[in-house]
Amino acid sequence: MREGKVVKGVRFRDHRIVGDIIELAERYCADQADELVFYDITASPDGRTVDRSWVSRVAAVLDIPFCVAGGIRTIADAEEILNQGADKISINSPALEDPEFITRLARRFGSQCVVLGVDSHELQGRYEVYRNTGDPTKMASAARETVSWIVEAQERGAGEIVLNCMNQDGVRQGYDCGQLAAVRRRCNVPLIASGGAGSMQHFADVFDRAGVDGALAASVFHSGEIRIPDLKAFLSGRQIDIRPVSKPE
Amino acid sequence: MTRPAVAIIDSGGANIASLRYALRRIGADSVLTSDPARIRDADRVILPGVGAAAAAMERLRSTGIDALIGELTQPVLGICLGMQLLASASEEDEATCLGIIEGTSGKLAATPETPVPNMGWCPIRCCGSHPLLDGIGSGDYFYFVHSYALPVADYTLATADHGGPFTAILARANFVATQFHPERSAVAGSRLLVNFLRLPA
Numbered sequence: 311m312r313e314g315k316v317v318k319g320v321r322f323r324d325h326r327i328v329g330d331i332i333e334l335a336e337r338y339c340a341d342q343a344d345e346l347v348f349y350d351i352t353a354s355p356d357g358r359t360v361d362r363s364w365v366s367r368v369a370a371v372l373d374i375p376f377c378v379a380g381g382i383r384t385i386a387d388a389e390e391i392l393n394q395g396a397d398k399i400s401i402n403s404p405a406l407e408d409p410e411f412i413t414r415l416a417r418r419f420g421s422q423c424v425v426l427g428v429d430s431h432e433l434q435g436r437y438e439v440y441r442n443t444g445d446p447t448k449m450a451s452a453a454r455e456t457v458s459w460i461v462e463a464q465e466r467g468a469g470e471i472v473l474n475c476m477n478q479d480g481v482r483q484g485y486d487c488g489q490l491a492a493v494r495r496r497c498n499v500p501l502i503a504s505g506g507a508g509s510m511q512h513f514a515d516v517f518d519r520a521g522v523d524g525a526l527a528a529s530v531f532h533s534g535e536i537r538i539p540d541l542k543a544f545l546s547g548r549q550i551d552i553r554p555v556s557k558p559e
Numbered sequence: 560m561t562r563p564a565v566a567i568i569d570s571g572g573a574n575i576a577s578l579r580y581a582l583r584r585i586g587a588d589s590v591l592t593s594d595p596a597r598i599r600d601a602d603r604v605i606l607p608g609v610g611a612a613a614a615a616m617e618r619l620r621s622t623g624i625d626a627l628i629g630e631l632t633q634p635v636l637g638i639c640l641g642m643q644l645l646a647s648a649s650e651e652d653e654a655t656c657l658g659i660i661e662g663t664s665g666k667l668a669a670t671p672e673t674p675v676p677n678m679g680w681c682p683i684r685c686c687g688s689h690p691l692l693d694g695i696g697s698g699d700y701f702y703f704v705h706s707y708a709l710p711v712a713d714y715t716l717a718t719a720d721h722g723g724p725f726t727a728i729l730a731r732a733n734f735v736a737t738q739f740h741p742e743r744s745a746v747a748g749s750r751l752l753v754n755f756l757r758l759p760a
Contacts, residue, residue: 344679372577373745374743374745422706469676470678498675501674
């Protein structure tokens with residue numbers, strides 16, 4: 311879910327968006343993506359939660375796991391989304407405001423449901439976590455060092471980390487393999503790389519050099535620049551362990 | 560052919576929406592129930608499970624379903640924690656389980672290469688033959704989310720590996736089970752669910 315598809319406070323346009331989400335979900339499912347993440351990037355800065363009516367519709371068409379992110383602030387928020395068929399929920403800004411929230415979510419639903427999104431920004435060689443990154447006017451440093459935040463979050467029960475390297479995001483110059491490799495050494499749960507994918511070689515690099523468990527990308531897939539079946543064939547050819555594209559029944 | 564009626568045992572807390580959608584996509588209606596009569600009368604029974612073994616066993620005992628499951632004669636499919644519940648015990652909270660399948664679920668070994676929980680797509684290796692495996696072969700990927708697993712034993716139909724081999728699919732009499740989530744395992748998972756619905760009653 312990107313800006314163009316998110317309503318700018320106009321509720322009646324929601325239905326059109328839902329159509330788009332379902333269409334995209336079906337397309338990526340047919341292309342044999344391994345997992346989908348739905349981000350409402352404006353939810354936290356606006357102080358609202360995701361509109362959840364589409365979650366169950368997505369669950370009905372998808373036969374792969376999916377994760378929902380955006381402004382999940384309470385156990386009830388998480389429960390509603392999981393009950394509608396999402397496999398995981400991802401939290402970012404609310405966890406920074408109240409780290410104990412990670413613990414409560416993990417106790418209630420199990421670590422496997424609880425993904426921590428981390429937006430990490432490099433400034434003069436130091437990696438810092440940012441919050442409310444969906445809106446440039448509200449984005450702010452959370453005054454936490456990236457690796458120590460990730461270590462704390464996994465101790466609190468986060469079952470997966472999605473590390474978005476902000477300096478790389480949207481630039482399509484490749485993932486930040488150095489930062490990801492450093493986090494990988496301290497991270498005992500699955501680590502997903504995010505931010506910077508521009509070519510198929512970038513995916514191969516991040517698996518080879520950073521040892522991540524997964525690579526997330528948006529723009530190169532949305533634009534059709536990289537097709538998932540082609541990417542999977544490319545990665546398999548590089549001896550990277552990935553679910554191969556199977557022929558449809 | 561009439562649609563098989565599938566009873567999904569309500570073990571509480573489990574997220575079963577995706578399972579029900581997956582069954583619907585292959586044309587099967589399901590009910591989520593903790594009513595012993597409905598479970599006993601169903602053509603097919605599924606024991607799902609997300610969460611902790613001891614808590615799930617507690618819920619099954621509180622409704623008396625624990626004793627009923629072992630008496631079922633129709634095909635029964637355990638999924639993920641549901642598979643571990645069919646076994647004798649689990650190292651998780653040292654839970655005593657249903658004892659339908661002999662064995663104790665052990666904690667996966669966490670290494671830098673194999674973080675725990677094991678979350679993601681893993682290939683299986685088939686080592687048995689069973690109608691449940693029709694059209695499914697070694698090298699097919701399924702979606703796993705777990706921290707505990709059953710060791711490989713004579714009931715094992717397929718194994719997977721995460722810091723060591725474990726049972727991915729098993730069968731004993733009318734009981735079959737998968738450590739992975741077939742409802743989230745794309746075409747291969749759907750195939751397995753179809754096979755389950757086709758098992759002779």
